[in-house]
Amino acid sequence: MQIVILKNSAEVAEYGANIFIKQLQSKADSVLGLATGSTPVALYQGLIAAMKSEKISFKNVTTFNLDEYLGLADTHPQSYRYFMNEQLFDHVDINKANTHVPPGDAENPIEACVGYEEQIKSAGGIDIQLLGIGRNGHIGFNEPSSGLMSRTRVKTLTKATIDDNARFFAEGEYQPHLSITMGIGTILDAKKVVLLATGENKADAILATVEGALRASCPASALQLHTNAVLVIDEAAASKLS
Numbered sequence: 001m002q003i004v005i006l007k008n009s010a011e012v013a014e015y016g017a018n019i020f021i022k023q024l025q026s027k028a029d030s031v032l033g034l035a036t037g038s039t040p041v042a043l044y045q046g047l048i049a050a051m052k053s054e055k056i057s058f059k060n061v062t063t064f065n066l067d068e069y070l071g072l073a074d075t076h077p078q079s080y081r082y083f084m085n086e087q088l089f090d091h092v093d094i095n096k097a098n099t100h101v102p103p104g105d106a107e108n109p110i111e112a113c114v115g116y117e118e119q120i121k122s123a124g125g126i127d128i129q130l131l132g133i134g135r136n137g138h139i140g141f142n143e144p145s146s147g148l149m150s151r152t153r154v155k156t157l158t159k160a161t162i163d164d165n166a167r168f169f170a171e172g173e174y175q176p177h178l179s180i181t182m183g184i185g186t187i188l189d190a191k192k193v194v195l196l197a198t199g200e201n202k203a204d205a206i207l208a209t210v211e212g213a214l215r216a217s218c219p220a221s222a223l224q225l226h227t228n229a230v231l232v233i234d235e236a237a238a239s240k241l242s
């Protein structure tokens, strides 16, 4: 696992964006694995700027998002599909038919999970997977206790994650407790993995990921098994590393 420690979140976003820019410059039809949450927003802005200055194009790109709330249609403002449209897809030259987010309103979520794995496979697999990390060490919605070889499936969110994400929901608004998420095995199949983390509240999770044992109670520790994983983190997130 390669670890890049930078001063602040702006430098992390710029460094992360450059990894994706280089990826698209060397393979215009890349298959990107994408994430939501606060952390990747500035990276997406970097990619939008790079497209506008014609450094990259998304015309031949395919994307697969990590996760989605189960029970939210893709038109719901808190759905991850809605987030991706707003933060990236609506601002770049991507063919939306080539963008995939697990279907939060699937009639048969279990079948939908199998279908998502098949779609990733038939796209040729993920070239580069972007990740954030939860305070509890989750990646995607693979909460602590997730199987390290797990595939895309329905996963119950922990109270810590529900509390962390409550900031995105209005008071009294329905907040799902279930999700569809790529599994840890699915993530580990990506050819390259880039995890971004910023801020002191991620320091314990980064410590467990980098220096802890490989264990299901810190799902991100599974990245120790990946031969091409890079953690791009700021000094605050790195502050507990020895």
Ligand code: F6R
Pocket (backbone or CB within 6 Å): 034, 035, 036, 037, 038, 039, 040, 066, 067, 131, 132, 133, 134, 138, 139, 140, 141
């Ligand atoms: C989002 C996702 C989550 C987030 C994590 C960190 O698609 O998969 O694992 O990356 O919860 O979220 P932020 O960036 O909001 O701290």
